[in-house]
Amino acid sequence: MKKTKLKLKKGVWFAIGGVLLLIILIVIGVKSYQTYQYHQTNEYKLLEIGYSAEEIQVLEEHLSNEEITTLTNTDKEEFLLEVLQDPYFIKSYLDRYMAYHNDHEGSTARSVVAAVNTNTDYDYYTMDFDTNTEDDILMLVNKYYHLSEDYEPTDLVNISNRYYYGEGHQIRSVVYDAFIDMWNEANNAGIYLIINSSYRTFQEQQSVYDSYKDSRGTTYADSIAARPGYSEHQTGLSLDIFSTEYTTTANFKDSPAHQWLTQNAYKYGFIQRYEADTEELTGFAEEAWHWRYVGVEVATYLHEHDITFDEYYAYFILNG
Numbered sequence: 488m489k490k491t492k493l494k495l496k497k498g499v500w501f502a503i504g505g506v507l508l509l510i511i512l513i514v515i516g517v518k519s520y521q522t523y524q525y526h527q528t529n530e531y532k533l534l535e536i537g538y539s540a541e542e543i544q545v546l547e548e549h550l551s552n553e554e555i556t557t558l559t560n561t562d563k564e565e566f567l568l569e570v571l572q573d574p575y576f577i578k579s580y581l582d583r584y585m586a587y588h589n590d591h592e593g594s595t596a597r598s599v600v601a602a603v604n605t606n607t608d609y610d611y612y613t614m615d616f617d618t619n620t621e622d623d624i625l626m627l628v629n630k631y632y633h634l635s636e637d638y639e640p641t642d643l644v645n646i647s648n649r650y651y652y653g654e655g656h657q658i659r660s661v662v663y664d665a666f667i668d669m670w671n672e673a674n675n676a677g678i679y680l681i682i683n684s685s686y687r688t689f690q691e692q693q694s695v696y697d698s699y700k701d702s703r704g705t706t707y708a709d710s711i712a713a714r715p716g717y718s719e720h721q722t723g724l725s726l727d728i729f730s731t732e733y734t735t736t737a738n739f740k741d742s743p744a745h746q747w748l749t750q751n752a753y754k755y756g757f758i759q760r761y762e763a764d765t766e767e768l769t770g771f772a773e774e775a776w777h778w779r780y781v782g783v784e785v786a787t788y789l790h791e792h793d794i795t796f797d798e799y800y801a802y803f804i805l806n807g
């Protein structure tokens with residue numbers, strides 16, 4: 488009896504031991520397989536390269552799986568991370584950002600995004616994009632975007648000689664209304680604004696540009712005037728503004744009138760279109776007198792954020 492019982496018990500113990508061993512082996516196998524699987528993931532490979540969990544999240548937010556897989560084969564891309572986190576990053580420009588950075592040693596993510604968003608990785612006058620006039624007061628005209636020869640705004644009005652020395656000058660009515668409000672407020676502050684240039688036809692711009700070109704050549708003409716079709720004055724949204732006391736391009740920048748405009752024009756929808764230090768992006772050296780109407784909302788945004796209208800257009804309108 489006793490012997491049989493012992494035998495049975497032995498068999499049971501062997502069975503239990505066998506099952507346990509099997510379970511342990513299965514667990515180890517599954518665990519190893521899971522580890523192996525995890526080591527094949529992009530996440531693991533990126534962590535190994537040195538990306539943090541937060542940085543991996545940034546990559547996943549902006550890049551496709553395929554693009555991330557490519558990254559697992561290279562060193563950590565610090566510049567790429569900075570570009571992806573720039574507030575004005577545009578996904579479809581990514582290759583151009585990387586190319587521009589490679590061509591410009593020491594460039595920062597901010598400077599690269601600003602340059603590419605404004606097309607300055609291409610030479611002026613080589614892209615020939617048509618201005619989308621449907622954008623209305625937010626239409627873009629610069630050295631890449633141009634108006635057709637026959638574009639003329641439909642709501643031009645005559646400017647009173649109270650605001651402009653001389654007769655026959657025109658501007659879009661929406662701009663005129665805003666300008667008069669601004670003029671009155673400036674007047675209350677003891678400042679007398681005076682318009683020096685307003686709407687210009689394609690043909691008028693042609694003769695301005697040609698006169699420079701004929702006297703001193705294309706390079707000089709391009710440095711001082713826009714080519715016909717590429718002038719913002721053809722939009723009927725831009726005014727060259729001086730004051731009755733400071734009337735030249737040389738002295739207006741340091742005038743009380745310019746200071747007043749800098750602080751207040753955005754409230755009426757105007758921006759100084761070509762500011763100091765933005766020549767690269769806008770294509771024009773600083774013009775303290777050239778004020779562009781974009782409406783109060785956009786003018787306020789630009790007043791509060793350190794970007795050009797060209798950048799605003801690329802991010803919010805073209806790719807918004």
Ligand SMILES: [Zn+2]
Nearest residue numbers: 725726727777
């Ligand atoms: Zn101007």
